[in-house]
Amino acid sequence: MALQKTFSLLLLLLQMLLGLGLVQPSYGQSMYQQFLRQHVDSEETGGTDLYCNTIMQTWGMTRPTCKQFNTFIQADIGAINNICRNLNIQCKNGKMNCHKGVVRVIDCRLTTGSPGNCRYEGRGSSRNVVIACDGKPPVPVHFDG
Template identity: 60%
Template sequence: MALQQTQVFLLFLLLSLLGLGLVQPSYGQDRMYQRFLRQHVDPDETGGNDGYCNLMMQRRKMTSHQCKHFNTFIHEDLWNIRSICTTNIQFQNGRMNCHEGVEMVTDCRETGSSRAPNCRYRAKASTTRMCVLSCFGHV
């Protein structure tokens, strides 16, 4: 249960970063948005296996200096991800500022026994509910 809550929080954080790219970005926001896309969006694949994680983590430059311990790839195109921002729901703070959607994802977790740049990962594919805290006025 704690692992699932951690994953939901990480997805919430990732999509909050995506929200930064939904406005006309400053240079810093644009860099964060581009990093988010590179590390987390893969609309052309369904993922789901260890080979996918091993390849994508290396291809997306998350194994160069050290093995990134955990990463989530979202298997939806950017427009589907952005469509989360069409409906407000109440968030934990009681305000109507959370936007929720269901997305297909692959979680890649480093095995703990590999060394960069030859990092090895275990994959877990799932359909996950995500919440974006703010879409920064994008509807």
């Protein structure tokens, strides 16, 4: 009986997770996932050089070349998705699908190094960010600044 209850709960959880994924636009799903992989780290609150050196290497941003700069948003995905509900503004590429919001971020800037041995400076702050959003409902697909 307990095993059946556990299985039912797991099945319900799986259905909920799939349901959440289904509301995302299919054409933008890969861009949304890429945005999450490159820019969202809701678990960390640091902003140090050690953080940047570790995360840039762990997340594969030091090969085949050292990525010059990356921003990590330190907010839960719900707060980031809510930025897409803010007033539309013009993106750097001229499209009108960008939105501005204040979140905690860590900016990682390359200081020295070669592929696999890149060194970064980290700086944490709360500031305005601009993200491009697409889909129905709109979800973040690009960090614009």
